[in-house]
Amino acid sequence: MTKRTAKELLSVFQKKGLTFSSAESCTGGMICESLTDLAGSSSVVLGGVVSYSNEVKMKVLGVSPDTLSSVGAVSEETAYEMAEGVNRLTGADISVSVTGIAGPGGGSIEKPVGTVCFGVTCKGITKTEKQNFPSTLSRDEIRRLSAAYAMNMAIDAAKEL
Secondary structure, three states: OHHHHHHHHHHHHHHHOOOEEEEEOOOOOHHHHHHHOOOOHHHOEEEEEEOOOHHHHHHOOOOOHHHHHHHOOOOHHHHHHHHHHHHHHHOOOEEEEEEEOOOOOOOOOOOOOOEEEEEEEEOOEEEEEEEEOOOOOOHHHHHHHHHHHHHHHHHHHHHOO
16 A cells, blocks of 8 residues: 555656655654655655654754643644654655554553554645554554555645645
8 A cells, every 4th residue: 555655646746746755753764765665756755854752853853842741742733843844854845744653552541552643734834634543453554554644645735736
């Protein structure tokens, strides 16, 4: 699924002359990897930041310490700031972010394993979404679904331009 989504993103972005960047936490660079595995990706992909730690989220992407302390790394607020941060760094036409709990540990009652928050920035407007993937899925499945979901958000944003 991730490869098919990456091919679609690359095709849509190339046809529209758009550039892309990502800020990834739980996906660990999977989005950029799946795109840069494809020939011609250099015309679209500007770069990405794997911000697994809160320190990198703050120091590189500009996520507010107040956001992290009040709502946590896995939140739509953090996804919002991550998407805006990577967009600011790269100047991409469209940027996405992913932050979540892939498991098998790390979940809580409020944020169970499979909770993933996404952001997409396009033309100065940032939107966020939260998904709760089944906690019965494997870590790899949650990560792959999350990468594909973020790429689909970017595809949808590109199609609206």
